[in-house]
Amino acid sequence: LLEGGPPGAGDGGALSERTELFANIKKCLKPGGLLLLQGYTPRQLEYKTGGPPVAENMYTEPLLRKEFADMDILHLLEHNAEINEGSGHKGMSALIDLVARKRYKVGSGGGFRKGN
Numbered sequence: 001l002l003e004g005g006p007p008g009a010g011d012g013g014a015l016s017e018r019t020e021l022f023a024n025i026k027k028c029l030k031p032g033g034l035l036l037l038q039g040y041t042p043r044q045l046e047y048k049t050g051g052p053p054v055a056e057n058m059y060t061e062p063l064l065r066k067e068f069a070d071m072d073i074l075h076l077l078e079h080n081a082e083i084n085e086g087s088g089h090k091g092m093s094a095l096i097d098l099v100a101r102k103r104y105k106v107g108s109g110g111g112f113r114k115g116n
Contacts, residue, residue: 014057022067029102035071037064037098041078049083049091059096068100075099 042055052058078096083089
C-alpha cells in the first residue's frame with residue numbers, strides 16, 4: 001500500500017519522478033500480482049487534514065488510468081473518508097483507491113488455474 005504522492009514535492013521533476021516510481025512498482029509485481037494504492041486527490045487541499053501541500057503531488061482518476069493503462073484496473077474510486085493516522089493525517093480526507101492486476105504476457109502460459 002502506497003500513500004500520498006511522489007518525492008520532490010514542488011519541484012519540476014515531481015511528475016517524472018512519479019512516472020519512474022510507478023514504473024518501478026510495476027516491475028516489482030509478478031504477472032497476476034496486485035497493486036493496492038491509496039492517495040489524496042486535489043480536493044484534499046480544501047480539507048487541510050494532511051497530505052502533500054500542492055495538487056500536482058496528488059492523484060486523479062485520469063492520471064491513474066493513464067499511468068496504469070498497461071494493467072487491469074479492478075477498482076478505482078474517489079471518495080471522502082474520515083482518517084486517523086496520527087496528528088498529521090487526521091480528519092475528513094479526499095482519497096482515491098486503486099486496485100490493479102499486472103497482466104500476463106501473451107504466450108507466457110500464465111493465467112489463473114482452478115484447484116492449485
